Amino acid sequence: MVETAAELPIFDRIADRITPDMLTRWFPLEKVQEALAATHKGSQRQRALPAHLMVYYVMALSLWRADPCREVLRWLMEGLRWLGLGIVVKIPVKSAISQARTRLGSEVMVRLCDAVVGPIAQPATKGAWYRHWHVVSIDGSTLDVADEPMLEKTFGRPGASRGDSAFPQIRFVSLVENGTHVMFATKMSGCHTSEIALAKLVLPRLCAGMLALADRNFFGFELWTQAQATGADLLWRVKKNTRLPIEQRLPDGSYISSIYPSDTARRRKTQRVKVRVIEYRLEGVADTEPLYRLITTILDHEKAPAHELAALYHERWEIETAIGEIKTALRSAQTLLRSKTPDLVIQEFFGMMMMHFVVRGLMHEAALKADEDPDHLSFIHTVRVIRRNLPKFLAFSPSGLAKAA
Numbered sequence: 001m002v003e004t005a006a007e008l009p010i011f012d013r014i015a016d017r018i019t020p021d022m023l024t025r026w027f028p029l030e031k032v033q034e035a036l037a038a039t040h041k042g043s044q045r046q047r048a049l050p051a052h053l054m055v056y057y058v059m060a061l062s063l064w065r066a067d068p069c070r071e072v073l074r075w076l077m078e079g080l081r082w083l084g085l086g087i088v089v090k091i092p093v094k095s096a097i098s099q100a101r102t103r104l105g106s107e108v109m110v111r112l113c114d115a116v117v118g119p120i121a122q123p124a125t126k127g128a129w130y131r132h133w134h135v136v137s138i139d140g141s142t143l144d145v146a147d148e149p150m151l152e153k154t155f156g157r158p159g160a161s162r163g164d165s166a167f168p169q170i171r172f173v174s175l176v177e178n179g180t181h182v183m184f185a186t187k188m189s190g191c192h193t194s195e196i197a198l199a200k201l202v203l204p205r206l207c208a209g210m211l212a213l214a215d216r217n218f219f220g221f222e223l224w225t226q227a228q229a230t231g232a233d234l235l236w237r238v239k240k241n242t243r244l245p246i247e248q249r250l251p252d253g254s255y256i257s258s259i260y261p262s263d264t265a266r267r268r269k270t271q272r273v274k275v276r277v278i279e280y281r282l283e284g285v286a287d288t289e290p291l292y293r294l295i296t297t298i299l300d301h302e303k304a305p306a307h308e309l310a311a312l313y314h315e316r317w318e319i320e321t322a323i324g325e326i327k328t329a330l331r332s333a334q335t336l337l338r339s340k341t342p343d344l345v346i347q348e349f350f351g352m353m354m355m356h357f358v359v360r361g362l363m364h365e366a367a368l369k370a371d372e373d374p375d376h377l378s379f380i381h382t383v384r385v386i387r388r389n390l391p392k393f394l395a396f397s398p399s400g401l402a403k404a405a
Helices: 022-026 029-038 051-061 069-083 094-104 107-116 149-155 195-205 221-228 263-268 306-330 342-370 379-393 398-404
Strands: 133-144 169-177 182-190 210-214 233-237 255-259 273-280 292-296
Touching: 022 051, 022 342, 029 051, 029 107, 051 069, 051 094, 051 107, 051 342, 069 094, 094 342, 107 342, 133 195, 133 306, 149 182, 149 342, 169 195, 169 306, 169 342, 182 195, 182 306, 182 342, 195 221, 210 306, 221 233, 221 273, 233 306, 273 306, 292 306, 306 342, 306 379, 342 379
Parallel strands: 133 210, 210 233
Antiparallel strands: 133 169, 169 182, 233 292, 255 273, 273 292
């Protein structure tokens, strides 16, 4: 997807929203320490690379995908020089960095991501709401990892038209807050784990007041009822051969129907769940399908007219944009995750998701200040601004470092 660079007015550019504590503001040191304590990964003695520093380092890896690991650490530790206390920072050798990452492990990154990353939209956030509903979407994708036997054994290698794919892959599923592109509730596994299986782990983060969008590949009676039980409303596309007989035609052209867990339940009219069906065509639009079918939990057509829901559904593509940001702006096209062991792959992946949250959080703040839609800002431009200013982000005080070590 082509991304158009956009700018805020000259008096309120994204760079003006940069503050020295930006990274630690989104992931406060105390939150990092809590995650370290909960996973028993806190440094037991003074180290050159204490555990809390490695958490931020793993996040920073996604900003410099092609740079050597020592260079990334150099950028990160530059913050100490901004204190003006004459502190000399010695960059450890590559093996020491690798050992520090191994000591840290992946569990702390997963825990911290789950605890901190979540919706950030405010009532004034443009594009985040449909009427009174908070709009989110669910989707998944895959990422290539290094061609290592251990990674292939753990995560699997997808098949291809001729033989196997060039690289092993991981699969992940996330919810995305449409208005801000924040990806949250992320779950990952090997490439042979289905998106449906991961979606079951993601759906508990839905709640009342949300309206969740999903593509037709997610629809199934079990997943639908699980999602509906969270209290959220749903708007999902279904496959054209889904049996949805008309039970009641509504004034806006939509109609009431029912879904069942099995043909037996359908014949006996048991375990029925009512849905509202919206069918429409995109006239005059090239490369569209003949008919689109949506189902929703919103049965009252006056609360959400069919034409509005049909238009809203196409906002689901916001998650495709967010996934594209992960794959290109952070990971860089044609660049693998750099980690070579399964635990470090998981660690690096969740560090990347956390950095995406930081970037999107910064963009949201800038958009609110300028009364803009976050969609009108450039993700790539924001990443560049963060790269230029990262040495200012982690200017911990010496006492803070000592307490965390």
